[in-house]
Amino acid sequence: MSTSANFFEKVYQVARQIPYGKVxxxxxxxxxxxxxxxxxxxxxxxxxxxxxxxxxAHRVVNRKGVLTGKHHFSGTNLMQQLLESEGVQVKDNQIQNFQEVLWEPEILSE
DNA sequence: CCAATGACTACAA
DNA sequence: GTTGTAGCCATTG
Known part of the structure; x- marks a missing residue:
């Protein structure tokens, strides 16, 4: 495998740490x-x-709280529904209470 | 190896 | 506040 394998692993590792109802x-x-x-x-x-x-992945959005990657999901509004299902208010592909549901991961150290 | 792409971000006008 | 440009770096052709 390549060095990038670790890169993906780290991304997945952090993404898994995202708590329910948070982004x-x-x-x-x-x-x-x-x-x-x-x-x-x-x-x-x-x-x-x-x-x-x-x-x-549906809990990961860009810095503006916009569901930029919703097109990569199966449906066109699947990502939004998943977030709303967790209690995250989303409108027009953008998270309303973004700062309230925003969760920042801890720095990984080796 | 070089060129193009992309679920981004920061800065300039 | 919106629009455009540049930097970033791993993946793919």
């Missing part, structure tokens, strides 16, 4: 895994995480 941002995860400048890669990793039920 986080790509930048927060990227920073937590020690790759704050690789926020894009976090979203990219989420692509493969969609198959993993252990990784709630």
């Amino acid at each position: 986080t941002t790509y930048g927060a995860i990227a920073k937590a895994i020690g790759a704050a400048k690789s926020a894009r890669m976090v979203g990219y990793a989420m692509n493969g995480a969609g198959e993993r039920e252990d990784v709630p």
